[in-house]
Each structure stands twice: as structure tokens, then as C-alpha cells.
Amino acid sequence: MPTPARSEAASWSWAFYDWANSAFATVVIAGFFPVFFAQFWAADLTPAESTQWLGYAGSTASLLLVLSAPVLGALADQIGAKKRFLLGFTLLGVLATAALFWLQAGQWQAALALYLAGLLGFFGGNIFNDALITDIAVPEDYERISSRAYALGYLGGGLLFALNVAMVLWPGAFGFADKSQAVQAAFLGVALWWALFSLPLVLFVPESRGAGRHALGSAVRRAFGELWRTFLEVRRLPNTFLFLLAYWFYIDGVDTIVFMAVKYGLDLGFPDSSLMVALLITQFVGFPAALVFGRLGARWGPKPGILLAIGVYAGVVLAATQMSRVEHFYALAVTIGLVQGGIQALSRALFAGLIPAGRTAELFGFYNMVGKFAAVLGPFLVGTTAALTGEPRLSLLPLLGLFLAGALLLWRVDVRAGRADAVMLGDDRQR
Template sequence: MEKNKSSILNAWCMYDWANSVHSLVIVSAIFPIYFSNTAVNAQGGADVDFLGMTVNNSALFSFAVSFAFLFIALVNPILGAIADFSGSKKRFMQFFVYLGSFSCLLLYFFKRENLELGVVAFAISLIGWSGSIVFYNAYLPEIATENRYDKLSARGFTMGYIGSVLLLIFNLTMLIKPEWYGGIDSGTACRISFVTVAVWWVGFAQIPFYYLPNGTPSGLKREGGWIWNGFRELKKVLGELSHLPITKRFLVAFFFYNMGVQTVMYIGTIFGSNELHLPDNALIVTILLLQLLAIVGAYCAAVLSGKWGNTSTISGILVIWIGVCVTAYFVTTEVQFYGLAAGIGFVMGGVQSLSRSTYAKLLPDNTPDTASYFSFYDACDKFSTFLGTTIFGIITQVSGMRNSLLFLALIFVIGLLILRRIPSQKIYRSPLSTS
């Protein structure tokens, strides 16, 4: 494949534009607030009945995230290997996009009397979103040269932030100015916003679907079916990873600090709503501003990585994350929460975009098995999200949400200590990764 072709690079970035509305509207902004207001008992309390069990609604939200990411972490390495063998990355990506967007449509029917539908549809939407990302990320080393990874990754995240902000602003008008839409109530406005996510996601995804190639089939001899050969491909990549100690070390560091990053991103709005009892509109506007700061953070991280190197830049970002978690433990007012959100926004975009590009730099040169390699990166992402949100939910259920924040600070420290043992060259090359 010809690398650095502008039409393909632009199309690749458009998938960030397409899918990020799910991260913002469904995961971070409107759905968590709608969930907090809808998943309540008859007396308006937070303890609800779910499948015969009494669960705190904050913990239930966390457990739904945990289940989705555990599932995708288990299946994606196998699917990635099958995609590499068959040369069908785009087809797998399309399947997960359509699955996730259909689940967003189902959220329109989520009301207090059908809590199970809302939880299940939310979890499946997460499976669709996260399942598509592994195949999307796998295109990065195929379509661009190594010297463009950082800025291209930052550009993709930036487009995602901009696109999701535009849709969130539209959805906000339904909540703030319901008279513009026939006087609809806030619940209906929220449920319509879930439909807009599905339409936006599927619609703009057609651009990368048109331009991105399916991929080149693996050179493995075709004996047996796709599943059998998928396992062979998986075994092959596992063998190659065993000879890449720096790549493995980065995955371990990423596992720990990503556990903290993703848990904060998925639980932050619930914290503001349930712990600080902030107004719904104030929470959504805060998240909107957070996205704008994330754009600045992503580009600053790309620039700093060119001066300091990737792992040194990520290490600096992790120090800020540790401070965020410790500070959050003591937050009690609305103004303090806004200051905390500003800090999160600035480091959120940088750590995500730079982690993706750093891993791409640590892969062997000209590898054809990008989906398989990125399935391991994705597995670390999803397992860490599963573990982080599960532990967070358990601690919240037992002793309250604030104590969970100290756990997050600890895992950021562990990730930082491991990351500091990785060289921080401006450009990683495969001889380094095998030393």
C-alpha cells in the first residue's frame, strides 16, 4: 500500500470524527446523567433492582462498562488474527460499527421501567465501539510512515473531539431550548440524542469504509477454516512479541496507567452527578469544555514528543493524572470540580493519542500483521478498563466513591514507574525494540 496518501489519511481520521460522538454523548455526557436520573428506585434512591439484585446505580454503570470491555478483550485478539489472515480488517470494523450504532438506537426506548434494556443496550454499544477501534487503529502503521504517527494520531483525536463537540452542542440545544423543538421534555431530548449518535456514527463512517482497503491476507498457508488459521496467526504474533521486550514492557505500563485514564473518563460524570450533585446542564457544559481542552492537549503532546521523546512526554502527563486523582478526593464544590475537569481535559487527549502512536512505533518494520498486533494493544486497553471499572465499582459499593479515587492514583504511579524503564527516543525503530 502506498503510504502517506492524503485521501487515505484524511479518510482514516474521519473515523475518529465518526465514532467519537459515542465516547462523548453516550459515555461521558448525556447518557450517564440520563442513567443517574432514570436508574432509581420508587423512592428516588440510587439502589436499584437489577436481575434480582440490589445494586447502587453508580456501581451498576461501572459494572456494565466492565462487562463490555471484558468481552471485547477476550474476543478481539482472535478476531484480529482472523482479520489479518483473511485480509478483512474493514469488514470486521464495519460489523462492530453497525452493531454499536444499532444499540444506540435501542437506547431511545430506555426508561425507568425497563432498566435491563438500558444497561444491556449500553453495554453492547460499548462492545460495538471498542470492537471497531482495534481494526481502525491497525491501519495506522499501514497508511503512514513512522515519522508521521504522532501528528496523524493527534489529528485523528482532534477531529474526533471537534466532531463530537458539534453534535453535543446540537443535543444541548434540545435540553436548554426545548421550545425550539415543540417543548419536548428533557428525557425525550436525551433519548433523541442517542439516536443522533447512531445516525452520525454510521453516516460519517461510510467515508473511511469507502477509502480504506480491506488489507492484505496473511502469507500463512490456507489449511483449515478462518478460525483455525486465526489461532495460527495469533500464535505467530505471540512468538514475535516474545522477542520484543521493550514493546512488551510498554504494554504492561500502558495496562496500568490506561486503567486509571479510562476509569476516570467513564466514571467522571457519575462522580459529579451522584457525589457532588451538580446540575445536569452544568455537567454537560463542563464536559463540552473538557473536549476543547483535549484538542489542545493532543497537539501539545505531539509537539513535546518531538522534543522530549514519547515515553518522557507520557511520563509527564501521568504525573498530572496522579495529581488529578489525589485532588479529586478532596473536591467538594462546583468550582473545584470545574478546575479538576480542566486538568483532565488537557491531559486526556495527549495520553490517548500519544499512546497509540508510541505503540505503532514499537512494532517491527513493515509488519503485515497490524490487526493482530493492535489486538494485543486493544486487549490491554479493554482488560485494564474492565479491571479498573470493576474495582472502582466494588470500592464504591463497599465504602464510597471517594476511596476509589485513591486506588486510581496508585495505579497511575505503578504505570509511571514501569514506563520510566523504557527509552524515550524521538523515533523508535525495530532494532531498539528487540534490544
């Protein structure tokens, strides 16, 4: 029997969480924090030292998430608390981001600690938000609703980022004394935006009971037991396991391009302002493109749509080796915007259809764990290639291997059989 959560009001409210937290991804992670950290809070450090500490913060957040995500997901399933975990991580991210507003120049340790907390809030919240898709949609709507959420994320993050860029370029017009004050106000604005637009999820997204409610102590013990059983069960779902392996390869390539694009442009000598414009282009192109990919996924199925996006990314890597003008960078920003939201949305939708009901938070914990593990290999390959060749244009070439491996593994995934196996396993657990 369908749950009351499977309504348009619930699905739109769920999708608006992407609108809410994408402000952190765009404004803080990709936009202002790395530059402001180096130029304001850590101005006394060398560029190499500030980059090193930023890298440590990102790696620490990924490692903590990798270690905790499956257990937290299992615990949330045991006590029926996906929303509560999501809101807890959201609160952590909101408070950490808001606190950046009050830090003074030179307080780089405090800034780094708050950034780490913000990353944990952002990535941790995504685990439980992803898991709620099975509570607010039926399988036939996963592609459409997941794509809608990513589209709203691109639009919301892009709108706020555009406002913040204007604030930094013309601080006096917005009543700020200087650019530094404008950037700090942008961090506070992200926190308020994130909190405000999370309210629809709080108010209108019910949560199914899942595996049932248990006392906390008992639930923790059961969660660790379920973690081991999840490893065994994923191996009983060969197509789900194969998809996760494919996802590990191709999302590594996607995330590496996202995180290295601005640095790549700087290495080629493009001005900061042009790189900010390129980031805005990606955001606003990504909004309609994610919606289009949702329709393609609903018509063709998510697997062909993902394979198409992987092919486009491979083309982007090859084109980047020939880049010489900032106009080329803009063109690649448009191309990435066309597929970035689509590949993320369809991957989430495909995985949701390949897992049994009742353990979605736990399994999406694994899904996000795979994604965070993937954030290690790609940057290492890019950095090593750049160091060995001394040529930035060649540094992205190893990503072709990641995209090729991901495409070949995904090609072997039998989606229909995988969904049938997931349903059968879910029925077996209910008996």
C-alpha cells in the same frame, strides 16, 4: 515501497472515524445513557439496582472484547479484512444506538441489551481502526496523525454533545414535547452522525494485504495458531512487552478518572448541570491539546510526552482530595482535557512503532485487550477505598500507585531498541 494509502487524504479520512464514533463515547457512554436509563427505562428499579445492571453491561462488554479481540485481530490479518471488521462493528454500534430511539419507559432490559451491543460496536471498531494507522502513515508520522484523530474526536463529540445538551435544556425550542423525547432523539442523532462520518474511511482508506488472504475456515484455524505465536513473539520483544505492562497500569488510572469523574462530582454534591458543563469543557480543551501533544510527540518522541501526561494526572488526583467547590471541578476538567487526548494518542502511536508489520490488527487486539483489562482494577480500588474510609475525596488516592507504576515501567522502555527489534522480527517473518 510505500502504499497508496499513505496520503493526506487517507490519513484525514482515517482520523475522521474518531470524529464519527466519539459521539457515542461522549453523548451515550459519558453523557445521557446512565442518567436516562435510571430515570426513564429503569425508573421502577432502585438506584442501586440500576447502577448494578449498568455495571454488568460494561463488564460484560469488556469481558467479551478481552476474550475475542486477539483472535478477531489475528483473523483480520489472515484474510486482509481490517476494514470489513471495522465496518461490521460500526454497523452493530450504529443500529443498536439508533434502536434506543424507539424504546418506551420501563423497557430497561431491552435498553441494556442495546447498550451492550453499542459498547461492543464501539470498542470492537476501535481495535481495527487503531490497526489501520500502519496502513495510512509512515512511522515518523504516527504521533502527528494519531493526535490529529483524537483532536477531531474531542471536537466532533463535543459539538454534538453541546447541541444535545441544548436540546435537553430547552426541548420546546427544538420541537420536542419534553426532555425525554429530546434525549431519545439525541441517541438517534448519534447513530446518524457515526454512520455519516464513517463514510470517508470507507471511501478513501485502502488496506494493505498484510499476511495475505485465506479461505475463512483456514483463516480461523490459522488465527488461533497465530494467537499463541503472538504471545511468544511479544515476549521476544522485551520493550514492547514492557510498554504493554506500563500501559496497563497508567491507562487504568486514566480510564478510571474518565468513568468515575461524574460520579465523584455527584458524591461531592455538585449539581448535574455543572457536571455536564465540566464534560463539555474537557471535550473542547481536549481538541487543541491533543494537537499540541502530537507536535510534542513528533519533536521529543512519544515516551516523554506520555510521562508528562502521567505526571499531570498524578497532580489531578492529589488536587481532587482538596476539592470543595464546583469551580475546582471545572479547573480539574480543564487540566484533564489538556492531557487526556494526548496520552491516548501518543500511546497508540508508540505501540504502533513497537510492533512488526503485517500483524497490526492482531497486535492492536492485544493492545485493546490490555486496555479493557485495565478497566477492572482502578474502579475496584476507588470503590473499596470509598467504602472503607467513607470519604469520597480520598477514593481516588489509590490511582497514584497506578500512575507511579506505569511511569516507572515506561521509563525503562528503550523505544529505539524496541523499534529495531520490531523491524527485525517483521523481516524474519517475511523470509
